[in-house]
Amino acid sequence: MENMMHDHDVMLRMRQIKKRFGPLEVLKGIDLEVCRGEVLAIIGPSGSGKSTTLRCLNRLETIDSGSIEIEGQFLVKSENGAAVYAAPAESRRLVGCMGMVFQQFNLFPHMTVLENLMEAPLQVKKMTPAEIQPAAEDLLKKVGLYEKRHAYPSRLSGGQQQRVAIARALAMKPDIMLFDEPTSALDPELTGEVLKTMRELAAEHMTMVVVTHEMAFAREAANRVIFMADGNIVEQGDPQTFFRAPKEPRTQAFLKNML
Amino acid sequence: MEKLMETVVAILGGSKVTLELFLVTLVMALPLGLLVSLARVSGMKLLSRLMELYIWIMRGTPLMLQLLFVYFALPMIGIRLSDITAALLAFTLNYAAYFAEIFRAGIQSIERGQYEAAKTLGMTYTQTMRRIIIPQMIRRVLPPISNETINLVKDTSLIYILAMNDLLRVARTIVQRDFDMTPFFIAAVFYLAMTFVLTWIFKRLEAHYGKYDA
Ligand SMILES: Nc1ncnc2c1ncn2[C@@H]1O[C@H](COP(=O)(O)OP(=O)(O)OP(=O)(O)O)[C@@H](O)[C@H]1O
Numbered sequence: 283m284e285n286m287m288h289d290h291d292v293m294l295r296m297r298q299i300k301k302r303f304g305p306l307e308v309l310k311g312i313d314l315e316v317c318r319g320e321v322l323a324i325i326g327p328s329g330s331g332k333s334t335t336l337r338c339l340n341r342l343e344t345i346d347s348g349s350i351e352i353e354g355q356f357l358v359k360s361e362n363g364a365a366v367y368a369a370p371a372e373s374r375r376l377v378g379c380m381g382m383v384f385q386q387f388n389l390f391p392h393m394t395v396l397e398n399l400m401e402a403p404l405q406v407k408k409m410t411p412a413e414i415q416p417a418a419e420d421l422l423k424k425v426g427l428y429e430k431r432h433a434y435p436s437r438l439s440g441g442q443q444q445r446v447a448i449a450r451a452l453a454m455k456p457d458i459m460l461f462d463e464p465t466s467a468l469d470p471e472l473t474g475e476v477l478k479t480m481r482e483l484a485a486e487h488m489t490m491v492v493v494t495h496e497m498a499f500a501r502e503a504a505n506r507v508i509f510m511a512d513g514n515i516v517e518q519g520d521p522q523t524f525f526r527a528p529k530e531p532r533t534q535a536f537l538k539n540m541l
Numbered sequence: 542m543e544k545l546m547e548t549v550v551a552i553l554g555g556s557k558v559t560l561e562l563f564l565v566t567l568v569m570a571l572p573l574g575l576l577v578s579l580a581r582v583s584g585m586k587l588l589s590r591l592m593e594l595y596i597w598i599m600r601g602t603p604l605m606l607q608l609l610f611v612y613f614a615l616p617m618i619g620i621r622l623s624d625i626t627a628a629l630l631a632f633t634l635n636y637a638a639y640f641a642e643i644f645r646a647g648i649q650s651i652e653r654g655q656y657e658a659a660k661t662l663g664m665t666y667t668q669t670m671r672r673i674i675i676p677q678m679i680r681r682v683l684p685p686i687s688n689e690t691i692n693l694v695k696d697t698s699l700i701y702i703l704a705m706n707d708l709l710r711v712a713r714t715i716v717q718r719d720f721d722m723t724p725f726f727i728a729a730v731f732y733l734a735m736t737f738v739l740t741w742i743f744k745r746l747e748a749h750y751g752k753y754d755a
């Protein structure tokens with residue numbers, strides 16, 4: 283019984299994920315669990331496999347072996363050492379439980395802000411504009427961009443574009459939000475507004491996995507920090523302990539460079 | 542003066558054939574070209590290779606030859622087409638190939654992030670192409686499509702070898718009858734007028750699609 287309760291609260295479970303690009307083994311057996319309402323920060327040097335980990339979760343990359351469970355259901359399972367994916371419709375449904383925010387925003391440039399938010403609910407959930415528009419406008423108010431709802435993305439600042447991208451992902455009502463360096467493409471003075479939006483989301487107990495170079499965000503907003511290097515999880519822990527007393531030499535060296 | 546009017550009216554009559562060939566070819570070749578380009582990028586190997594072969598043949602041989610082939614070779618295997626149908630078939634197949642290559646280049650110029658964003662939002666491949674990729678592609682290919690369309694205006698004159706009374710043939714007939722070059726100048730004015738209108742239309746289209754640019 284206790285075990286079942288526990289299982290219910292595990293939103294994401296990766297087991298022994300291996301992924302290679304040609305001769306390069308990028309993920310060397312990643313084990314990761316994320317619980318409901320948890321904010322997980324993933325940090326690590328460039329090329330350590332942080333983005334690839336996220337991209338394997340939502341099937342932007344295909345894993346070579348291992349298994350991924352999303353809310354208790356297999357996106358991909360290991361059968362005789364090979365990775366076997368769920369059928370396309372099921373796979374799309376599971377991936378649909380997660381929203382993704384990219385470093386480069388990837389807004390649809392030919393649509394207004396509001397249209398960007400409404401597109402997926404219209405197409406994927408087959409909702410009518412009348413059904414989706416109020417919710418979309420509420421989301422825009424929440425990220426402070428309601429006044430820009432009829433603007434095209436090219437007219438917005440980077441920080442505004444990224445907040446629209448967050449709202450666009452939220453419009454699909456995901457259970458989990460994935461962020462891949464959401465502030466790395468922004469001028470320093472614009473990162474604050476995006477981090478603020480993310481903090482608000484964390485305060486509402488959204489389950490979040492955030493790849494970031496913002497140590498302050500990892501320290502203050504995350505419940506758990508993971509340090510990756512060379513395709514492995516080297517160390518993890520709660521932010522206080524992790525930043526105050528990192529155990530592994532690689533973590534210590536990395537943190538020393540960051541601060 | 543009266544004679545000039547007569548000539549203009551005769552050439553106007555000829556321009557009907559020219560306009561018909563131009564418009565029908567455009568209306569058929571654009572969607573066909575889009576379908577071919579989608580088959581090219583579909584990832585279905587055999588289909589993609591077949592389309593590549595088709596494009597290679599259409600772009601690698603003269604339109605004139607294709608026109609003569611449809612006109613003379615098809616009747617030999619029992620397919621009888623009217624003059625205008627034969628011309629439309631050859632023109633459509635030829636122009637669809639050129640349009641397909643333009644569309645393909647346009648599709649491939651769209652950033653991967655657009656596909657990834659659509660995918661993580663749960664959209665299918667078809668939805669992604671229809672709603673996200675093709676609309677952006679159209680904006681980008683307007684200048685080369687405009688060029689091809691203006692080429693088409695001029696290429697319509699090729700059908701004069703099929704003894705059809707298009708704009709150019711009508712003009713030439715009068716020149717030969719009267720030993721007077723005026724009909725050629727009038728024909729030139731007709732072609733220029735068509736190109737002028739097209740250029741204007743494409744400018745408007747570019748402005749319309751350009752509203753989302755920075
Ligand atoms: N599509 C790909 N093809 C080949 N190699 C790739 C591909 N994507 C990533 N890699 C390689 O995999 C390794 C891990 O990349 P990844 O993007 O996951 O790193 P990262 O930790 O996100 O780094 P960064 O902090 O620079 O974003 C790198 O060496 C990268 O060059």
Ligand SMILES: [Mg+2]
Pocket residue numbers: 332333334462463
């Ligand atoms: Mg990365």
